[in-house]
Amino acid sequence: MRVRNAIALLILSGACSLAAAQSPWQPLPKVAPAPADNPTTAAKVELGSMLFFDPRFSSTGTVSCFSCHNVMEGGDDHRPTSIGVHGQVGGRNAPTVWNAAFHSVQFWDGRAPSLEEQAKGPPVNPIEMGMPSLTGVIGRIAAIPGYKPYFERAFGSGDVVTMDNAAKAIAAYERTLITPDSAYDRFVRGDEKALSAQQRTGMDKFLSTGCMSCHQGATFAGPALPAGTGFFMKFPLFEASPYVAQYTLTQDQGREAATGVATDKGMWRVPTLRNLTYTAPYMHNGMVKSLPEAVKVMASTQLNVSLADSDAADIAAFLESMSGPFPKQTMPRLPATPGDLIGTGAE
Amino acid sequence: MRVRNAIALLILSGACSLAAAQSPWQPLPKVAPAPADNPTTAAKVELGSMLFFDPRFSSTGTVSCFSCHNVMEGGDDHRPTSIGVHGQVGGRNAPTVWNAAFHSVQFWDGRAPSLEEQAKGPPVNPIEMGMPSLTGVIGRIAAIPGYKPYFERAFGSGDVVTMDNAAKAIAAYERTLITPDSAYDRFVRGDEKALSAQQRTGMDKFLSTGCMSCHQGATFAGPALPAGTGFFMKFPLFEASPYVAQYTLTQDQGREAATGVATDKGMWRVPTLRNLTYTAPYMHNGMVKSLPEAVKVMASTQLNVSLADSDAADIAAFLESMSGPFPKQTMPRLPATPGDLIGTGAE
Numbered sequence: 001m002r003v004r005n006a007i008a009l010l011i012l013s014g015a016c017s018l019a020a021a022q023s024p025w026q027p028l029p030k031v032a033p034a035p036a037d038n039p040t041t042a043a044k045v046e047l048g049s050m051l052f053f054d055p056r057f058s059s060t061g062t063v064s065c066f067s068c069h070n071v072m073e074g075g076d077d078h079r080p081t082s083i084g085v086h087g088q089v090g091g092r093n094a095p096t097v098w099n100a101a102f103h104s105v106q107f108w109d110g111r112a113p114s115l116e117e118q119a120k121g122p123p124v125n126p127i128e129m130g131m132p133s134l135t136g137v138i139g140r141i142a143a144i145p146g147y148k149p150y151f152e153r154a155f156g157s158g159d160v161v162t163m164d165n166a167a168k169a170i171a172a173y174e175r176t177l178i179t180p181d182s183a184y185d186r187f188v189r190g191d192e193k194a195l196s197a198q199q200r201t202g203m204d205k206f207l208s209t210g211c212m213s214c215h216q217g218a219t220f221a222g223p224a225l226p227a228g229t230g231f232f233m234k235f236p237l238f239e240a241s242p243y244v245a246q247y248t249l250t251q252d253q254g255r256e257a258a259t260g261v262a263t264d265k266g267m268w269r270v271p272t273l274r275n276l277t278y279t280a281p282y283m284h285n286g287m288v289k290s291l292p293e294a295v296k297v298m299a300s301t302q303l304n305v306s307l308a309d310s311d312a313a314d315i316a317a318f319l320e321s322m323s324g325p326f327p328k329q330t331m332p333r334l335p336a337t338p339g340d341l342i343g344t345g346a347e
Numbered sequence: 348m349r350v351r352n353a354i355a356l357l358i359l360s361g362a363c364s365l366a367a368a369q370s371p372w373q374p375l376p377k378v379a380p381a382p383a384d385n386p387t388t389a390a391k392v393e394l395g396s397m398l399f400f401d402p403r404f405s406s407t408g409t410v411s412c413f414s415c416h417n418v419m420e421g422g423d424d425h426r427p428t429s430i431g432v433h434g435q436v437g438g439r440n441a442p443t444v445w446n447a448a449f450h451s452v453q454f455w456d457g458r459a460p461s462l463e464e465q466a467k468g469p470p471v472n473p474i475e476m477g478m479p480s481l482t483g484v485i486g487r488i489a490a491i492p493g494y495k496p497y498f499e500r501a502f503g504s505g506d507v508v509t510m511d512n513a514a515k516a517i518a519a520y521e522r523t524l525i526t527p528d529s530a531y532d533r534f535v536r537g538d539e540k541a542l543s544a545q546q547r548t549g550m551d552k553f554l555s556t557g558c559m560s561c562h563q564g565a566t567f568a569g570p571a572l573p574a575g576t577g578f579f580m581k582f583p584l585f586e587a588s589p590y591v592a593q594y595t596l597t598q599d600q601g602r603e604a605a606t607g608v609a610t611d612k613g614m615w616r617v618p619t620l621r622n623l624t625y626t627a628p629y630m631h632n633g634m635v636k637s638l639p640e641a642v643k644v645m646a647s648t649q650l651n652v653s654l655a656d657s658d659a660a661d662i663a664a665f666l667e668s669m670s671g672p673f674p675k676q677t678m679p680r681l682p683a684t685p686g687d688l689i690g691t692g693a694e
């Protein structure tokens with residue numbers, strides 16, 4: 001009897017740890033990782049939040065990080081592709097900033113190895129924030145005297161109003177933009193009632209259809225890789241899919257445009273599937289308007305599977321279980337603007 | 348003894364009410380007035396805050412009330428003149444939304460009789476938010492299903508997702524954007540230490556120079572007038588002032604452009620002087636960059652007075668005492684966007 005119980009216990013615990021090791025379903029960690037040289041602190045988060053919301057270091061003074069990464073909603077801009085300074089329309093759909101902290105590389109083509117490096121991109125992109133140089137960006141910030149105490153609180157005294165520190169602060173703030181308590185996460189952590197019957201069906205179909213060959217891990221953006229190492233995939237893989245022409249999916253060269261390497265043509269960072277409820281329209285070009293349609297497009301172009309509408313609806317219902325809740329955002333007070341910061345409209 | 352006391356009391360109370368009646372210095376009320384048909388409620392303020400921050404009812408989905416009225420800073424956009432959809436540059440400096448609730452008319456030319464009517468202007472201004480019609484605006488809002496419960500909470504059941512209700516909600520939110528506890532207000536309410544010696548000197552000079560012939564009342568935007576009745580003044584009044592050419596002050600026709608009445612040429616609503624610390628650059632065209640310079644321009648063009656730099660600095664110091672503190676803004680969560688709300692960039 002005692003032996004039997006012990007064996008039963010062994011089997012049970014063995015089964016459990018086996019299940020844990022093999023389970024494809026991982027909840028999002030409650031804290032985002034930070035690099036050794038930029039530990040997250042409250043002072044950095046406060047400064048980073050101010051910089052994130054401040055439009056004054058775009059050339060026209062009208063475009064902030066927040067403009068295309070609206071943390072009041074999906075962390076993107078609900079447009080097919082974004083609009084920067086002077087009404088210029090960019091070429092790609094704004095990726096959500098929610099949970100970007102968990103990605104090992106940033107941008108659709110993975111060209112930035114960290115949030116810190118990513119933050120230095122858009123300010124000097126001529127279509128996005130349009131500043132002539134990063135020196136110009138930090139010059140604008142330094143010209144707003146009220147910022148200095150916040151830099152000093154975050155980075156100590158001395159010559160701390162630097163672009164590197166500004167980027168570190170923005171990255172620190174972005175590491176707080178995570179959603180680890182979605183219905184999906186609660187389900188995986190043991191709350192069996194967190195998902196509806198349709199969502200559980202969708203979860204099974206998501207797995208059996210093969211979506212997880214790419215969309216795996218806690219963010220569904222691929223396996224855990226070291227910071228700076230991206231998880232890329234060819235998209236579209238099956239170019240005969242009718243969706244390729246319908247949604248002009250091969251028009252953009254993908255990672256090749258960043259690296260110049262021919263084999264990177266059509267390669268893309270596998271994006272997260274979290275918070276899709278809030279990030280329509282979909283794909284790198286924002287051409288696909290509804291989530292069930294996006295599911296069908298991906299099944300067709302990546303797995304050569306033609307999904308029935310009901311299957312797509314079930315999978316979409318499961319994907320919606322990975323949305324929110326979003327941490328409450330406090331609105332920073334921004335320091336006053338000197339009158340000569342931004343000119344007469346010619347910038 | 349009893350009679351003497353009574354007389355003393357009479358004298359005392361007489362003196363007090365006389366002082367109160369004659370004092371030119373009025374603190375800002377702690378609550379903004381609301382029209383009888385739109386009493387301020389928490390549910391309206393919540394909805395109004397969401398609409399105020401939502402860029403999705405501009406044609407491109409990129410411009411919200413908040414874009415030009417940044418309540419994280421001066422309630423304006425720190426630009427000489429504002430930028431709307433497609434990078435278009437407007438003709439006038441964005442007036443601050445802080446304390447606009449106390450104005451009897453809105454816009455630089457006073458063409459809107461209420462905050463409710465003002466809210467319906469920018470969405471259909473082709474340069475600002477660029478929507479073809481107010482029907483189109485409310486159509487966009489109605490197409491975001493998550494808004495409906497908020498309209499119902501604020502306005503009851505039935506056909507409540509209307510443009511009039513949206514405008515009422517925005518106005519209700521704006522009535523919370525007030526700054527009644529500035530150093531100036533605390534001084535006028537009895538805290539003699541609230542102003543510095545220079546600010547008290549500036550206060551005397553502000554009065555003796557004649558600034559209060561226009562900039563009077565609690566907002567320094569003129570006498571209390573019934574809602575819909577504006578307090579207008581010719582600007583510049585002394586056209587021989589050298590500042591007129593220097594800052595192109597007569598290029599804009601002012602109120603005439605709104606009314607078509609020749610006598611309205613060069614007439615402007617007298618703007619508030621509160622929160623000037625945060626609203627550089629100055630004037631209807633945003634051409635004047637510093638506050639002391641703005642003081643000199645006004646003295647010259649309106650009073651034919653050439654102020655010494657030290658006088659302008661003292662008056663500017665006094666004006667700065669009317670800044671903030673700003674009520675903490677909570678960031679609303681905006682409902683999710685249907686994928687077909689905003690098109691492919693051609694709007």
